[in-house]
Amino acid sequence: MTPRDMVLEQIHHRETKPLPFTLTFEDEVGERLDAHYGGPAWRERLTPYIEYVHAVDALGWEPIDEACVRDPYGAVWRIDRRPYHLESPALSGPSLDGYTFPKPEDFFRPEDKEEARRVCEANDQSFMIASLKWGLFEASWRLRGFENILIDSVAEPDFYAALLDRLLDLYLAFVEYTADMPVDAIMFGEDWGDQRGVILGPDRWRRFLKPRWARIYDAVHAAGKLVITHCCGSIADIMGDVIEIGLDVLESVQPEAAGMNPYELKKKWGDKLTFWGGLGSQSVIPRGTPGEIRAEVRRLCSEMGRGGGYILAPAKPLQPETPTENAAAIVEAFTHQAGT
Numbered sequence: 001m002t003p004r005d006m007v008l009e010q011i012h013h014r015e016t017k018p019l020p021f022t023l024t025f026e027d028e029v030g031e032r033l034d035a036h037y038g039g040p041a042w043r044e045r046l047t048p049y050i051e052y053v054h055a056v057d058a059l060g061w062e063p064i065d066e067a068c069v070r071d072p073y074g075a076v077w078r079i080d081r082r083p084y085h086l087e088s089p090a091l092s093g094p095s096l097d098g099y100t101f102p103k104p105e106d107f108f109r110p111e112d113k114e115e116a117r118r119v120c121e122a123n124d125q126s127f128m129i130a131s132l133k134w135g136l137f138e139a140s141w142r143l144r145g146f147e148n149i150l151i152d153s154v155a156e157p158d159f160y161a162a163l164l165d166r167l168l169d170l171y172l173a174f175v176e177y178t179a180d181m182p183v184d185a186i187m188f189g190e191d192w193g194d195q196r197g198v199i200l201g202p203d204r205w206r207r208f209l210k211p212r213w214a215r216i217y218d219a220v221h222a223a224g225k226l227v228i229t230h231c232c233g234s235i236a237d238i239m240g241d242v243i244e245i246g247l248d249v250l251e252s253v254q255p256e257a258a259g260m261n262p263y264e265l266k267k268k269w270g271d272k273l274t275f276w277g278g279l280g281s282q283s284v285i286p287r288g289t290p291g292e293i294r295a296e297v298r299r300l301c302s303e304m305g306r307g308g309g310y311i312l313a314p315a316k317p318l319q320p321e322t323p324t325e326n327a328a329a330i331v332e333a334f335t336h337q338a339g340t
Helices: 001-011 025-036 041-043 111-123 134-143 144-155 155-176 203-220 236-244 262-271 290-304 326-335
Strands: 050-053 068-072 077-078 085-089 127-134 186-187 226-230 249-252 274-279 310-314
Touching: 001 127, 001 310, 025 326, 041 326, 050 111, 085 127, 085 134, 111 127, 127 134, 127 155, 134 144, 134 155, 144 155, 144 203, 155 203, 203 226, 203 236, 236 262, 262 274, 262 290, 274 290, 290 310, 290 326, 310 326
Parallel strands: 050 127, 127 186, 186 226, 226 249, 249 274, 274 310
Antiparallel strands: 068 077, 077 085
């Protein structure tokens, strides 16, 4: 089987040996691994099971100065620090009066779409994902500010619903623009959860986000593509809901968040949803020993891989705080189970 075939087998809940995996890392970690291995040749051992392309720039930053950029909604971001953060939102109050909403074309990048087609053709053995990055909740607080949008969801529900409807129209246009590319899946980035649970709360998530995401997922499926959503934090309380509206793959699976133990998720939902991630980026990766990392990877392969429905990966790209020996242990464990 090709790498693409193996990913598809997992998504269709059929076991493969080895498990498909992804391993991404911050540049600093990659440079330290180059030094550890005496050069970059180790990177060739990372089978390209999954490759990404994009034709829509969901951020669309335009530079203001060396520190700040403006996005297509009109929000200003400071990007010279880690992490980048919202400096001033596009909307100062809970109203769209006098505000010119961006058009879908403001996010389209025809040159990126042509390049994406070339990348797809050059990687026809890999599972191809078109990334749309940030989603409805993420975009809504980019427009109003994080605290403000949470208040709006309670105090100004009609405004929040109207704002989400405008964003829904945008994202349906994004899907339509993307769906004619030769990709297997469309992926969204939408952090519904923090470490404790669903940020809006399950009831408000169901009221505001669930029906709108159902329409987006339906549009993706109508185009013959699979739906993948990246979501950090805990969404244990709405796992049944995301399955109900058609999510095919949940990416990140952050085991340190409440209710997100991957082994428990697998037992409860593993026949209905594919999990991608699960190796703890806040626990075993920065704080464990290489031996503990190898043991956890073996367990993930054995238990999460049973019956299919799993793609092996860290919950996050390897961060700068990852010790070099731990990063190397992940490389060895991932590629050893893959026989490379």
